[in-house]
Amino acid sequence: MLPTLEKASTSHLFSRIFADFLVVHTSLLAALVASWIRNAHAGSEMVMIGEAKSGIDQYFHLFLPLSLIFPAAFLLSGVYQDHVGWSLSRRIKSLIRGLAAGLIAFTSVSLALLPNSSLGSRSLLIFCVVMAVLLFTSRAGEWALLNAVRNRVKRPNLPGVERPVLVVGGAGHIGSLMVAELLRIGRKVRVLDSLLYGDGALRNVLQHPNLELVVGDCRNLQTAIRAVSGVDSVIHLAAIVGDPACEQDRQAALETNYAATRMLVEVAKGQGIQKFLFASSCSVYGASEELMNEHSTTVPISLYGQTKIDSERALLDSTDATFRPTIFRLATVFGLSPRPRFDLVVNLLTAKASTGSPITIFNGDQWRPFIHVSDVVRGFLMALDAPLAKVGGEIFNLGDNKLNHTLTDVAMTIARLFPEATVENAPTADRRNYRVSFDKIRTRIGFQCTKDLTFGIQEIRAAFEAREILDYTSYQYSNQKFLLIAGCPTSHGETDEKVMAAFSDAPKLASAAAAGS
Numbered sequence: 001m002l003p004t005l006e007k008a009s010t011s012h013l014f015s016r017i018f019a020d021f022l023v024v025h026t027s028l029l030a031a032l033v034a035s036w037i038r039n040a041h042a043g044s045e046m047v048m049i050g051e052a053k054s055g056i057d058q059y060f061h062l063f064l065p066l067s068l069i070f071p072a073a074f075l076l077s078g079v080y081q082d083h084v085g086w087s088l089s090r091r092i093k094s095l096i097r098g099l100a101a102g103l104i105a106f107t108s109v110s111l112a113l114l115p116n117s118s119l120g121s122r123s124l125l126i127f128c129v130v131m132a133v134l135l136f137t138s139r140a141g142e143w144a145l146l147n148a149v150r151n152r153v154k155r156p157n158l159p160g161v162e163r164p165v166l167v168v169g170g171a172g173h174i175g176s177l178m179v180a181e182l183l184r185i186g187r188k189v190r191v192l193d194s195l196l197y198g199d200g201a202l203r204n205v206l207q208h209p210n211l212e213l214v215v216g217d218c219r220n221l222q223t224a225i226r227a228v229s230g231v232d233s234v235i236h237l238a239a240i241v242g243d244p245a246c247e248q249d250r251q252a253a254l255e256t257n258y259a260a261t262r263m264l265v266e267v268a269k270g271q272g273i274q275k276f277l278f279a280s281s282c283s284v285y286g287a288s289e290e291l292m293n294e295h296s297t298t299v300p301i302s303l304y305g306q307t308k309i310d311s312e313r314a315l316l317d318s319t320d321a322t323f324r325p326t327i328f329r330l331a332t333v334f335g336l337s338p339r340p341r342f343d344l345v346v347n348l349l350t351a352k353a354s355t356g357s358p359i360t361i362f363n364g365d366q367w368r369p370f371i372h373v374s375d376v377v378r379g380f381l382m383a384l385d386a387p388l389a390k391v392g393g394e395i396f397n398l399g400d401n402k403l404n405h406t407l408t409d410v411a412m413t414i415a416r417l418f419p420e421a422t423v424e425n426a427p428t429a430d431r432r433n434y435r436v437s438f439d440k441i442r443t444r445i446g447f448q449c450t451k452d453l454t455f456g457i458q459e460i461r462a463a464f465e466a467r468e469i470l471d472y473t474s475y476q477y478s479n480q481k482f483l484l485i486a487g488c489p490t491s492h493g494e495t496d497e498k499v500m501a502a503f504s505d506a507p508k509l510a511s512a513a514a515a516g517s
């Protein structure tokens with residue numbers, strides 16, 4: 001195949017060739033008319049008519065067939081090649097090459113066939129100039145039109161749209177769905193992730209032209225600077241997630257969840273980032289019989305919860321006129337994403353029911369707010385597009401009042417959808433118990449959940465029925481099991497350890513981490 005035809009889309013190629021063919025003929029007719037006017041000026045009416053007839057005759061019998069030389073010359077000079085990635089000067093050079101080759105071939109052949117043609121040297125000059133002007137302006141016009149359409153289709157009225165959104169922890173359960181959705185709506189995305197649990201969740205989007213993946217540890221200062229540099233906003237999700245996973249390696253949890261968050265904040269401030277969205281957790285409320293809102297006292301009862309509340313404080317302390325972070329206290333997540341997790345209560349109980357195991361609920365009276373993973377993504381994206389004045393420097397519980405449930409409610413909902421399932425009760429040491437008000441996020445930015453427990457349970461059941469999930473007990477679906485096998489990565493090198501130590505000054509955390517070690 002000719003190199004010039006590679007990759008070019010056929011329909012675009014033919015319309016381009018046709019447009020250039022029209023340009024050649026417009027230029028040719030302009031040159032012939034100019035020649036006719038000049039010659040006719042000096043002669044009688046009879047001469048004028050004779051010149052016109054001869055010009056028309058030459059046009060149809062000589063110039064029209066010879067004009068096919070131009071598309072051939074353009075084709076061979078790379079004018080119709082796919083120009084993605086070409087610099088402007090390279091494109092202009094290829095067009096000049098094609099034009100020159102076409103003109104030389106056209107003139108030589110027409111002079112050889114008809115030495116006394118109507119196209120004298122002046123007419124040839126007119127032919128060249130008109131053709132060059134039309135070829136370049138038609139391409140510039142096409143480029144401007146395409147750009148205008150692209151910009152309109154992509155993102156109307158959004159500031160900083162050309163700069164990517166940084167998703168730290170973008171390969172995780174929530175992050176991978178967040179990244180897919182950002183790409184779907186046309187945003188540029190940069191992911192910083194250490195791929196603690198692998199890159200499987202991003203595999204479907206890895207080749208996307210709007211995705212940039214920085215594989216690295218957010219505890220590393222150089223990596224953090226590289227990732228934050230040039231982005232529009234930051235969504236920070238990276239963490240060692242869940243109470244049992246944090247207990248696995250308390251030092252790693254302290255560094256990743258708290259110290260690295262503080263460091264990222266400093267880097268983001270240094271880069272002039274204004275929108276910084278942070279994933280905290282409703283588990284900061286600990287155990288309470290009250291309905292908790294954003295002003296309620298927080299009493300985290302685990303290291304995980306403590307790292308989240310200390311990070312929140314650090315974020316709020318760093319708020320100033322130019323840096324206005326938004327903190328989301330997420331309800332307990334359920335549902336499927338490109339990185340499914342079966343260490344989340346609704347997902348785990350549904351997986352058990354799907355595989356015929358009894359549903360065991362521990363302390364069924366405990367209240368917990370729930371949210372589908374896709375609603376978490378919607379909430380973050382609504383905040384990303386909301387005016388900073390509405391969401392900057394604020395804490396929001398992320399969920400919906402109607403999704404506060406006791407664990408018994410969850411089990412009963414599953415049992416309704418799996419009539420054959422058996423439900424068992426068992427005591428546990430887990431004291432978490434909180435009902436949460438989500439009024440603030442509803443009234444401030446109009447957020448409400450769109451998916452309830454039934455939706456999530458049916459979605460998981462369908463995945464089991466389609467055999468998309470074979471063994472939900474596999475370590476890949478559980479943070480704690482995974483880290484038990486693979487171990488938590490330590491911060492690399494002495495420098496990182498010192499940087500992490502400098503950012504790990506939350507007194508309660510430091511003692512908590514030490515107490516566990």
Ligand SMILES: NC(=O)c1ccc[n+]([C@@H]2O[C@H](COP(=O)([O-])OP(=O)(O)OC[C@H]3O[C@@H](n4cnc5c(N)ncnc54)[C@H](O)[C@@H]3O)[C@@H](O)[C@H]2O)c1
Binds near residue numbers: 240241339341
């Ligand atoms: N899933 C929930 O129920 C829930 C509830 C409340 C809050 N949250 C918060 O939401 C966020 C995302 O949770 P998730 O469920 O997607 O968790 P996840 O464990 O699936 O994902 C965490 C991601 O962070 C990455 N990561 C971990 N340490 C890193 C490091 N040092 N450097 C770079 N990347 C690192 C991991 O590779 C992973 O891709 C977390 O901050 C979590 O605390 C989650």
